[in-house]
Amino acid sequence: MPSDHKQWVIPFAIQLIPSGMLFVGSLWMRESPRWLFLKGRREEAMKNLCWIRQLDEHDIYITEEVATVDQAIEEQIATVGLGFWKPFKAVSQSTSLMYRLFLGCMLFFWQNASGINAINYYSPTIFESLGVTGNTKGILNGIFGVVKAVFTVIWLLFLVDQFGRRKLLLCGAVCGSACMYAIGAYIYIVEPTKHPRDHLNGGGIAAIFFFYLWTAVYTPTWNGTPWVINSEFFDANIRPLSQACTTASNWLFNFLVSRFTEQMFAKMGYGVYFFFASLSFLAWFFAFFLIPETSGIPLEATDQLFKIKPIWRANEQLKAQLKEEEERFRQEVKDGAFEKNDPQEHVESA
Incomplete structure (x- = not known):
């Protein structure tokens, strides 16, 4: 290619294609369920979560995940807090x-x-x-x-x-x-x-x-x-x-x-x-x-992952621990330990 403005115009123009595709695709992206739960938009959050997991909202996995998210949000409000500067202070x-x-x-x-x-x-x-x-x-x-x-x-x-x-x-x-x-x-x-x-x-x-x-x-x-x-x-x-x-x-x-x-x-x-x-x-x-x-x-x-030593065994040990907690949680659901439609009890049980 001759040494002229085409040497930079053509490569620049080619890069517009994937960036344009990314922009168009972003128009169909759904909002994060975690962010929606944090903002109190639970109905929309449940809809997006079910769409991502391809599961019904009454599925035990969805119940479990919502309980975990609710607990995390309550913990964030109680410890880190909401606002721009709160994470800086927490770190x-x-x-x-x-x-x-x-x-x-x-x-x-x-x-x-x-x-x-x-x-x-x-x-x-x-x-x-x-x-x-x-x-x-x-x-x-x-x-x-x-x-x-x-x-x-x-x-x-x-x-x-x-x-x-x-x-x-x-x-x-x-x-x-x-x-x-x-x-x-x-x-x-x-x-x-x-x-x-x-x-x-x-x-x-x-x-x-x-x-x-x-x-x-x-x-x-x-x-x-x-x-x-x-x-x-x-x-x-x-x-x-x-x-x-x-x-x-x-x-x-x-x-x-x-x-x-x-x-x-x-x-x-x-x-x-x-x-x-x-x-x-x-x-x-x-x-x-x-x-x-x-x-x-x-x-x-994630916090628990860094508390287990040696570090190369942490993933395996934590997965075993989480599996036990999951089985216990599901057993409580089956035994009727709390009502499915009460998110606060989900949090406490989790």
Whole structure:
């Protein structure tokens, strides 16, 4: 493509398509039942909840969930309170919440430490460092985007719920580190920028393979999983604040990596790959010792998840505890311990 305004107009116009689809789709989105319960719009909340769960409002699961939500709202009013500044005060007075917020922000630190945004923003430089020249760089860059899109869909539909969040982080850290080390070793030994060729040799093809393997490993692990974990780390009382802080930390680390990537390549060369590979390796220890599995844990029970040690056993133990409580609750419903239409008794029983 010639060097003119089309080089930025066309990519910009293409991005309007998914954003436009997102806007149109948002017109049919239903409001969160939890938010509606909080605002006292119970009839609408029940309707949306039944639609989401595809269950009748008299189903035992709906009764159980409504009781849990009601209890959480009562607890929020009694402890955190309602209002813009209340969550700030609650977090500042709780060391456990501050620690959890720290973990959420650090997840994005390790995400960016993998080197993803260095590759996103400087992929032509990446391919050039591997010895790729000419129009081939654009083609390989396009394939990079396709690989990310495909594995994102796979992650959404299969991996994140089938394998859990924690296992994906651990697998992605180790495999991603190995791929980066392999790429760095190739550049260190061959020095393709100092010894340019008109075609890639076997080592260059292998380096390209490891690059795409890294993309295929990173995308369904550290790319989206930290966002999912942060959405499940905090109960509804402080979720707006926690989501804002962790998202801001993501963009801070994103800025730092993208700002200094060009200088890093100029000064470090192949060392950039070893640098990101080492950080990815360290991310494994962070995820293993500090991050619990959040899959299958209700938001209202998140606090209990961080009270169980060791952290890698917390999910399993808490699920067993919640199952016992659920069976007890359902038995009380069957025994007529409270009337189904009395939400306050639902709260007390839960």
